[in-house]
Amino acid sequence: MLMRHPSGWKEYELIDSGNFEKLERFGDYTLVRPEPQAIWEPLLSKEEWKKKADAHFNREQKENYRFGEEAKGGWKKNKNMPDSWQIYYDPLKLTLRLALTGFGHVGIFPEQANNWDFINETVRSWNGADSKVLNLFAYTGAASVVARMAGSDVTHVDSSRPGLNWANQNMQLNHQKDIRWVYEDALKFVKREVKRGNKYNGIIMDPPPYGRGPDGEKWMLQDKLNDLVRLSSELLAPKQRFFILSMYAVGLSAQVGLNVVQSHFQAEKPEFGEFSLYSNEGRHLPMGTFLRFRS
Numbered sequence: 001m002l003m004r005h006p007s008g009w010k011e012y013e014l015i016d017s018g019n020f021e022k023l024e025r026f027g028d029y030t031l032v033r034p035e036p037q038a039i040w041e042p043l044l045s046k047e048e049w050k051k052k053a054d055a056h057f058n059r060e061q062k063e064n065y066r067f068g069e070e071a072k073g074g075w076k077k078n079k080n081m082p083d084s085w086q087i088y089y090d091p092l093k094l095t096l097r098l099a100l101t102g103f104g105h106v107g108i109f110p111e112q113a114n115n116w117d118f119i120n121e122t123v124r125s126w127n128g129a130d131s132k133v134l135n136l137f138a139y140t141g142a143a144s145v146v147a148r149m150a151g152s153d154v155t156h157v158d159s160s161r162p163g164l165n166w167a168n169q170n171m172q173l174n175h176q177k178d179i180r181w182v183y184e185d186a187l188k189f190v191k192r193e194v195k196r197g198n199k200y201n202g203i204i205m206d207p208p209p210y211g212r213g214p215d216g217e218k219w220m221l222q223d224k225l226n227d228l229v230r231l232s233s234e235l236l237a238p239k240q241r242f243f244i245l246s247m248y249a250v251g252l253s254a255q256v257g258l259n260v261v262q263s264h265f266q267a268e269k270p271e272f273g274e275f276s277l278y279s280n281e282g283r284h285l286p287m288g289t290f291l292r293f294r295s
Contacts, residue, residue, distance in 0.1 A: 002273030006113035018042030027087040032056040054081040056102040057108040095173045107140045110285040111275035115123045116146045122242045123150035133202035136186040141167025157182040159214045185213030190231045202242045209249035232263040240292035254289035268293045
C-alpha cells in the first residue's frame with residue numbers, strides 16, 4: 001500500500017490536529033473543523049489554536065461520531081471571516097470557491113489534490129486526442145474542472161442541486177465551459193449509460209458511505225460498490241483510459257477497494273493506499289483510501 005499527500009500547495013496547510021479536530025489554513029483563513037480520526041493530543045495549545053482560528057465549527061454532540069459521517073453543527077466566526085472565498089491550487093493554476101457549510105465542509109477535500117494531478121497528467125499525456133471523462137458523486141467539481149482544463153469532454157454527475165451549482169461556479173472561475181451537468185443518482189445513470197453503449201476514457205468516483213439520491217433512493221456503499229465498479233468496467237474504453245476510486249467509509253480498507261476493482265479489471269495493476277495530510281509539525285492525518293490505474 002502507498003501513502004499519498006498533496007504537495008506544492010502554498011494556500012493549504014494542515015497546522016495541527018487532535019482532540020477530534022483539525023486546524024487548517026485555506027488561503028487567508030484558518031479554520032477549526034471536526035476530525036473523528038484525530039484521537040491524539042494536539043501539539044499546539046488551546047490558546048494557540050484559538051489565536052490562529054478565524055472560524056470554528058462546533059459539532060452537535062453525538063455519541064460514536066465516526067469518520068465519514070456528516071458533522072451537523074454551526075460556525076463561530078471572527079468579524080473578518082467571510083462566508084465564502086477563493087483558494088488557488090498552484091501546480092494546476094486552479095481556482096476554487098470555498099464556503100462555510102452547515103456540515104463543516106468548505107467545498108474541497110484537500111487530499112484529493114493528488115488525484116487532480118493524476119487526472120491532469122493522464123489527460124495531457126493523450127496529446128489532445130478526443131477523450132471523455134465521467135465524474136460520479138462529483139461534489140463541487142474540482143476534478144471535473146481539472147479534466148476539462150486538460151482537454152477532455154466531461155460529464156459531471158451528482159444528486160445535489162447545490163453541489164451542481166457550486167461546481168458550475170468553479171467551472172466559470174477557471175474560464176471553462178461545456179461541462180455536462182447531470183442531476184441524478186450515480187448508479188442509475190451508469191446503468192443507463194451501459195445500455196446506451198456509451199464509453200468513457202476516464203471514470204472518477206468518490207462515493208459517500210451512505211446517503212440519498214434525488215428521489216430519496218437509499219445509498220449504502222457496501223451494498224452498491226461492487227455493482228458500480230462492475231458497470232464502470234463496461235463503460236471504460238479499452239485503451240487510453242484511467243480509473244479512480246476514493247473511499248471514506250469506516251471499515252472499508254484500501255484492500256477492499258482493490259479486491260472489488262480487480263474482480264472487474266483483472267488485467268490492471270492499480271496503485272492503492274491511503275491519502276493523508278502532512279503537517280509541518282510532523283504529525284500526519286489519514287484521510288481515506290484511494291485506488292487508481294491508467295493504461
